Amino acid sequence: MSVWVRGVLVLCTIWPLAACAGQQSALDPQGLQSEQIQHTLFIFLVIAAIVWIAVVIVLGVGMLRRKPLTDQPLDLDQAFEERSGRVVLALGIATTAIVLGLSFVSYAGQRTVFAKDEHVLTIKIIGHQWWWEVRYEADRPHQSFVTANEIRIPTGQPVKVELESADVIHSFWVPSLTGKMDLITGQKNELQFTARNAGVYRGQCAEFCGLQHAHMAFAVIALPPDEFGRWRDHENQSAASPSDQLGMQGEALFRGRGCALCHNISGTMAGGQLGPDLTHLASRTTIAAGTLPNTPATLAGWIADPQHIKPGNLMPKMPLQSDELIAILHYLEQLK
Amino acid sequence: MAAEPKELRDDALNGLRLSTQLERVWRTPPGLLGALMSVDHKVVGRRYIVTAFAFLGLGGLLAVLMRIQLAGPEKTFLSADKYNQIFTMHGSTMMFLFAVPVMEAFAVYLVPLMVGTRNIAFPRLNAFSYWMFLFGGGFLWISFLFNVGPDVGWFSYVPLSNLQFTPSKRADVWAQMITFTEVAALAVAVEIIVTVFKLRAPGMTLDRIPLFVWAMLVTAFLVMFAMPSVMVASTSLILDRLVNTRFYDSSSGGHPLLWQHLFWFFGHPEVYIIFIPGTGMVSAILATFARRPVIGYPIVILSLIATGLLSFGLWVHHMFVTGLPQLGAGLFTASSMLIAVPSGLQIFCWLATLWDGRLVYRTPLLFVIGFILIFVLGGLSGVMVASVPIDTQVHDTYFVVAHFHYVLIGGAVFPLIGAVYYWFPKIAGRVLSERVGRWNFWLAFIGFNIAFFPMHILGLIGMPRRVYTYTADMDWAHLNLVSSAGALVFAVSFALLLVNVIYSLRKGELAGDNPWGASTLEWATSSPPPPQNFDRIPVVKHRDPLWADGESLPVVAGLSTDRREVLLTSLAEAEPQVREASPEPSIWPLLTAIATTIFFIGSIFTPWAVLWGTPPMAIALIGWFWPKGSKEDEA
Numbered sequence A: 001m002s003v004w005v006r007g008v009l010v011l012c013t014i015w016p017l018a019a020c021a022g023q024q025s026a027l028d029p030q031g032l033q034s035e036q037i038q039h040t041l042f043i044f045l046v047i048a049a050i051v052w053i054a055v056v057i058v059l060g061v062g063m064l065r066r067k068p069l070t071d072q073p074l075d076l077d078q079a080f081e082e083r084s085g086r087v088v089l090a091l092g093i094a095t096t097a098i099v100l101g102l103s104f105v106s107y108a109g110q111r112t113v114f115a116k117d118e119h120v121l122t123i124k125i126i127g128h129q130w131w132w133e134v135r136y137e138a139d140r141p142h143q144s145f146v147t148a149n150e151i152r153i154p155t156g157q158p159v160k161v162e163l164e165s166a167d168v169i170h171s172f173w174v175p176s177l178t179g180k181m182d183l184i185t186g187q188k189n190e191l192q193f194t195a196r197n198a199g200v201y202r203g204q205c206a207e208f209c210g211l212q213h214a215h216m217a218f219a220v221i222a223l224p225p226d227e228f229g230r231w232r233d234h235e236n237q238s239a240a241s242p243s244d245q246l247g248m249q250g251e252a253l254f255r256g257r258g259c260a261l262c263h264n265i266s267g268t269m270a271g272g273q274l275g276p277d278l279t280h281l282a283s284r285t286t287i288a289a290g291t292l293p294n295t296p297a298t299l300a301g302w303i304a305d306p307q308h309i310k311p312g313n314l315m316p317k318m319p320l321q322s323d324e325l326i327a328i329l330h331y332l333e334q335l336k
Numbered sequence B: 001m002a003a004e005p006k007e008l009r010d011d012a013l014n015g016l017r018l019s020t021q022l023e024r025v026w027r028t029p030p031g032l033l034g035a036l037m038s039v040d041h042k043v044v045g046r047r048y049i050v051t052a053f054a055f056l057g058l059g060g061l062l063a064v065l066m067r068i069q070l071a072g073p074e075k076t077f078l079s080a081d082k083y084n085q086i087f088t089m090h091g092s093t094m095m096f097l098f099a100v101p102v103m104e105a106f107a108v109y110l111v112p113l114m115v116g117t118r119n120i121a122f123p124r125l126n127a128f129s130y131w132m133f134l135f136g137g138g139f140l141w142i143s144f145l146f147n148v149g150p151d152v153g154w155f156s157y158v159p160l161s162n163l164q165f166t167p168s169k170r171a172d173v174w175a176q177m178i179t180f181t182e183v184a185a186l187a188v189a190v191e192i193i194v195t196v197f198k199l200r201a202p203g204m205t206l207d208r209i210p211l212f213v214w215a216m217l218v219t220a221f222l223v224m225f226a227m228p229s230v231m232v233a234s235t236s237l238i239l240d241r242l243v244n245t246r247f248y249d250s251s252s253g254g255h256p257l258l259w260q261h262l263f264w265f266f267g268h269p270e271v272y273i274i275f276i277p278g279t280g281m282v283s284a285i286l287a288t289f290a291r292r293p294v295i296g297y298p299i300v301i302l303s304l305i306a307t308g309l310l311s312f313g314l315w316v317h318h319m320f321v322t323g324l325p326q327l328g329a330g331l332f333t334a335s336s337m338l339i340a341v342p343s344g345l346q347i348f349c350w351l352a353t354l355w356d357g358r359l360v361y362r363t364p365l366l367f368v369i370g371f372i373l374i375f376v377l378g379g380l381s382g383v384m385v386a387s388v389p390i391d392t393q394v395h396d397t398y399f400v401v402a403h404f405h406y407v408l409i410g411g412a413v414f415p416l417i418g419a420v421y422y423w424f425p426k427i428a429g430r431v432l433s434e435r436v437g438r439w440n441f442w443l444a445f446i447g448f449n450i451a452f453f454p455m456h457i458l459g460l461i462g463m464p465r466r467v468y469t470y471t472a473d474m475d476w477a478h479l480n481l482v483s484s485a486g487a488l489v490f491a492v493s494f495a496l497l498l499v500n501v502i503y504s505l506r507k508g509e510l511a512g513d514n515p516w517g518a519s520t521l522e523w524a525t526s527s528p529p530p531p532q533n534f535d536r537i538p539v540v541k542h543r544d545p546l547w548a549d550g551e552s553l554p555v556v557a558g559l560s561t562d563r564r565e566v567l568l569t570s571l572a573e574a575e576p577q578v579r580e581a582s583p584e585p586s587i588w589p590l591l592t593a594i595a596t597t598i599f600f601i602g603s604i605f606t607p608w609a610v611l612w613g614t615p616p617m618a619i620a621l622i623g624w625f626w627p628k629g630s631k632e633d634e635a
């Protein structure tokens, strides 16, 4: 049996090398913090493997040793009893030393992971059942804007997220960049991280937050700083006004059919605050908090019946004729 | 006046006459009513064990449903709502209705036998405890069948479980189930402590108490100190929900983290309440099948006590990602890892025992060896999650699901199944089939590892726990499929256990008093034991009485044979002190439990139930405690 188990253990230690392709993985670090955590993890993993194998070896040898049978269970060798007592205590002391050593390793890693930087880009993130509100708040108000479920950041620069909740507890987790931090009702938490490389890093709510907890994902998109700057300038602008007849019809329906009660589109009369901001919806990659890729077909399906796609989510099914749906869709597609 | 006939003592009778006379006094009355009145610790213990295993079956069934749903991406076998109820029911059932009660159940059955007395202390309270447990569990499961099963996780975090976010009765059902199981668990804890402190056979000094009994004693103290915390937590939750107090409402000065502190101050010791009895079972089985006493008796006991104390100092490691001050969190890393020291010491003692022992490879020993392999791995992944930086990645992921199943199933369920094979002959009088036992072990061991090992990796590659589905592009499908297949194999191993029990109950080999040649007192009486446990109370002169004195234990005599009497002994030296009456069967514990149940369930529908629910309870309690002149007083 020990061979089999050891095989599994070997599999476990080589697995990380095989799994580097994951887009949401603690074993695929792309940020300063996640790299540090992986480093700590590997130290622990190696020590754990050594201890476990040692136990298996002692157990195996102990089981294989031939011992004369006796029907006198109390006929014990006093010298052996005392010796084994001392060995046990020595191993206990060794265990103490190991765990204290590991505590220091852990604390050193923790200091690095949670080190604070002064010059940071600050983004406020508010958790909702079941989506993420993302607020870029700059000193100059015209540089402040709101988006949802997608966080763009510059590479190589420390980013601070301020975490709050609008309802229940959620947890912000982008394993490829750093560990998680909860968004707690009535409390402000924060987390800093730095992306090394450009890329799309998936994140997901990690604290059970009700019915659709499974569909509360988001993306962190790390861009080279100049590209990030361009995106930010673009995002600051109000929504483009629809250029064609159908689009204008769509905009009117967006307000007339109740969408605007919950959704905001900057620069228009749609100012709802309950649902995600849609000002630049068409430039986002997913809809419904990472539930579906953002394509005209999926968007149409969502608006036609959100309860079918993400049952129980807080967007009601709106009664729309199919030509109305087409107009609204056409309008939303222009919100680049 | 003619002299009263003096009461008959057990020194005046012998052999069969003594046995039948004691049996007449101690037996449970016949018929259904008699069964409902029983206060025999063996009858109650047996019921407790069977009921707890029934809940294991139900909880396991739910686990299989979850594994079917997760076997592939975007399956629609279960809806989100059903899945959330099911994982909550699974966790709550396993923790509150299976793991803790089953350990207490074994203690209720075994501790009085192992310390050499005739019944548990406070036998009526014991009966009451069982009924509360049964009604609480039944209440949870009936609610689930009516689609009011809790769906907020087995630790029911606020604000999700507040009225605002869970307006249905689901969270009330969860919180009140906690109240039921708390009452039941606290009652047993008191009984165990008093039984161990006051009812030990003469001569069973503190350093002759069997390790299993020590483990149950430490567990009982943990229950006493941990349960009040969750009682405060869940009662405050119910008050928030029913009468709008605001303990957890951050907008009026409460705080949701208060819940987490209170819950985990209980919740962490809770896992030791489950694991420490498992270690007791391991020690008992090991000594018997290694044919020698466990090496380092004092080390094991000090480790048990140290584990118990330390377990109250590390609850914060469940809250590392709530934004605590860094240094504080780091200190909880150290305190959490330190618990590896007493656990490690016990493992080393067992390894040394295995090293030196003349091993007899029967099924119970196989489960103990499986326990060591699995539990050590779970302990080591525990050291990892205790590290703050590592925990920020693996917290609330499948890594943690893997970790706690390794410690719970490895540390408690494997010893428990070993214990079933070990003590079944004592309880049923027949031995379980060894052939089926081997299949049972190998399927359990292999199935378990296939089911749970991949979850470590799943957690590291990003899979959060408590998600009812995942998308195909997440790379999680293969490992999930493997895990689900393993879960099925694991489930089959439990089916085999059930088959084995049913078959062996009728056809199993007859056990005799001491089929394994074990050393502790429960094997000194017949299998199954008679209602009075022992015809005469044994006198203990050695830590392993049956090995030291063979079949002819010295005994004390002088207890009444006309009425139920137990012998009280002193706390440390177990010197005989007084004869004490032990209660007769009674229907009042059941009636009290029914009245309490009506009160508890009524109060989640209307606060007025607190008012109209009290008088029936008061009446039942008055009936229970109505003073009856005892025969001793009449004499």
Ligand code: HEM
Residues within 6 Å of the ligand: B060, B063, B064, B066, B067, B087, B088, B090, B091, B092, B094, B095, B099, B153, B154, B155, B401, B405, B408, B409, B413, B451, B464, B465, B466, B467, B468, B487, B490, B491
């Ligand atoms: C047939 C064996 C078992 C299987 C296949 C199994 C499977 C699972 C799975 C898949 C989950 C995660 C659900 C999720 O996060 O969505 C889970 C959760 C859990 N299991 Fe088990 N389990 C088994 C036995 C046990 C036992 C014996 C115990 C306790 C003694 C236990 C205690 C728990 C607890 C406390 C949770 C957490 C529930 C929650 O998140 O609220 N399980 N189990």
Ligand SMILES: [Cu+2]
Residues within 6 Å of the ligand: A127, A130, A169, A170, A171, A205, A206, A207, A208, A209, A213, A216
């Ligand atoms: Cu969430």
